[in-house]
Amino acid sequence: MAASYDEVMKLALERGFYFPSCEIYSDAPAGFWEYGPTGVNMKNKFIELWRRELVRRDGMLEIDGCQIMSKSVFVASGHIGNFTDPVVKCTKCGSSFRADRFITEKTGESVLERAAEQEIKALIKKHDLRCPNCNGEFGEVSKFNMMFRIGIGPAAEEAYLRPETCQTIFVDFARLFKTMRGRLPLGIAQVGKSFRNEIAPRQSLLRLREFYQAEIEVFCNPDRLNEMPKFEEVKNTVLRLSDGSSIIEVTAEEAISKGLTPNKLITYYLALLVEFYDKTGIDVKRSRFRNLSVDEKAFYASVAFDFEVETSIGWLELVACNYRSDYDLKGHAITSKQNLEVLDSATQSKVLPHVFELSMGIDRSIYAILEHCYYEDKQHDDRVVLRIKPYLAPILVGILPLMTKDGLDQKAHQINSALKYDFDIFYDESGSIGRRYRRLEEIGTPFAITIDKATMQDDTVTIRHRDTMQQERINISDLHQYLHRALGVR
RNA sequence: GCGACGGUCGUCCAGUUUGGUCUAGGACAUCAGAUUGCCAAUCUGGUAACCCGGGUUCAAAUCCCGGCCGUCGCACCA
Structure with a gap:
């Protein structure tokens, strides 16, 4: 699971x-x-x-x-000096190694991470260190800085991201x-x-x-x-x-x-x-x-x-x-x-x-x-539910007319218009209602409002809860407040 | 950055071994229409891919070379 x-x-x-x-x-x-x-x-x-x-x-x-x-910021912060790894590359097989660690490992001599290139080169020569993979000779020592360097203005003045x-x-x-x-x-x-x-x-x-x-x-x-x-x-x-x-x-x-x-x-x-x-x-x-x-x-x-x-x-x-x-x-x-x-x-x-x-x-x-929120519901056809908190959900509520006739879709559009400025909502009238529920819960939508025939009579809709699949019936006029409350951080 | 393996519709997979029958197939997803009307229903139709570049060849998804990307291992990791 x-x-x-x-x-x-x-x-x-x-x-x-x-x-x-x-x-x-x-x-x-x-x-x-x-x-x-x-x-x-x-x-x-x-x-x-x-x-x-x-x-x-x-x-x-x-x-x-x-x-x-x-x-200067990164000189002061130490990133220019410390954010850099000295690297040596084999001229034969192309393998590269952290120079300081490699030397220490092979010779026991401790090497400062910020040692100058010359110093590292000298040590490699002194101990005649070679590539452990192919016994090839090492080339130049380079410093790999993990910062992206960029040039500012026509003179390309040195700066960094x-x-x-x-x-x-x-x-x-x-x-x-x-x-x-x-x-x-x-x-x-x-x-x-x-x-x-x-x-x-x-x-x-x-x-x-x-x-x-x-x-x-x-x-x-x-x-x-x-x-x-x-x-x-x-x-x-x-x-x-x-x-x-x-x-x-x-x-x-x-x-x-x-x-x-x-x-x-x-x-x-x-x-x-x-x-x-x-x-x-x-x-x-x-x-x-x-x-x-x-x-x-x-x-x-x-x-x-x-x-x-x-x-x-x-x-x-x-x-x-x-x-x-x-x-x-x-x-x-x-x-x-x-x-x-x-x-x-x-x-x-x-x-x-x-x-x-x-x-x-x-x-x-x-x-x-x-x-951590991804959940496969074994009880219900292995539906995939993202059980994300309502206040983090990409879409808070789906607006779904049960069908697109008898004015249900117009009614749904009205509700959509009334809520869209205040909440992240998604209107969907295509396909079966079950499929629409599944699609919504896959992206973590905690609520679905369904407009059905009763809506046309008494201005109530059902609100379906993502995790339990339970539905409750509420007045359209209460929707705003209901959703607002659901967004509260608990 | 090194090594091993891999890269085909949105996703997953078949096809590569043995080049041609692949104007690339399936499933899921998606879109349109019909039907139904509260939990991935059904039917019909559609959109949609061979990572990029070069080479070999009459012919390349398939073979070769290079690059890019991915997974894993090493290394690295603020």
Whole structure:
């Protein structure tokens, strides 16, 4: 009954959730996918839920920054230096290897990941290293940077497509803190595209070269990470924590007292995140916060939890939660020569804020929701039902005249007109009523309004519920309110 | 990026071994009409594909070469 990757993929292709970009051309590159009408609708609603449950709930500031950023930004962020892997390629068979790891493995000599090309070349020569596949000689050492470099203006000035959305937040921080009357801790959020030149993009939405992130950077005073009055709201929220093998369930409060999470601030946001994902329809019983080991952590993170969900293809990372300390603001302060310290009003002291980040992959989240909501109803001819939350459903309600005569279709059109400005609805009069129900529930439409003969007499319609297939009869005049209530987030 | 395997209507599959009978077949989906009138009904008709480029040949979906894409493994993964 659990959906597989292939089933979700099939649904996505057949019903317009997502599909490969530029697919009519044979040179379409891998790692680029587009959202179709159903997918984009769901994605927009997912983002709206994120705004509601994280941005508004916590009183964060949201910005929308540029996707192209100057070279200096990435010098400061460390991406120019660290986002680069030294690669050596065999001149004979073409196999390529991560130079630093390869040398260390073969010789025991430790090599810095950011070692100069010359240095690596010298080491290869010194140890006479050869290709392990064919014993061929290695060619030049190249550096593969995962950022997309672009040239601005006629002089093609060096700039990059951002590899993560958060750098905008860091470079904008000082202005936002001043003009928006910021107080620590302060969350700044952004949704947008990021770009990474992945070596091996795979599995449709799961590893893309152009993808959506929803990032939240919480700026805080590192001396006050346990002063978090809002923590009371989430102290009983259950967190599933894991070291990668076993999972333990504890409340947020217990997590801190047992030392499983480092402080109230981090724990509060982890709890907020679980509460958010619970509302997306993802089964949080199949999720975990994986505490990353030292060698798994990103170069800027001192504490890192990945929020992962279980899918048919294994544990899938949806959100990276990193305590980035003052790594970013310090880097930008030095490179830009600006003072990015702010006054913490609570202590009346100047502080360079630390940052705790929730970096969410939207595309992966959409996939996970589809997979967790996909359901084959064995009781009813294996009908495929996407049991998605009404507030995330691409279409909220189908308008279906039972037949196209006796004025039923005109009546249905009237209802359609009355509702279409306020709800995502779909009018359908073709084929049998059963087929129309099935089509709707496959894309997760929670309700179907059927106009029948009784409608013509008493202005009532039936509302059919997707999951139970039960119907109830209500007045047309109550439809608006009924649907509005059904959209509520619970 | 390397290796193995693969790529035919929207989706899944047949056809490739042994080149011709393939102006490419089926199922599901989809569209139109008829019929029915509350759960994928039936009938009739239709739309719709050989990944791209080059080569071999009288003849290529089929054989060869290159590219692109996909799946899996390795590697990578913010």
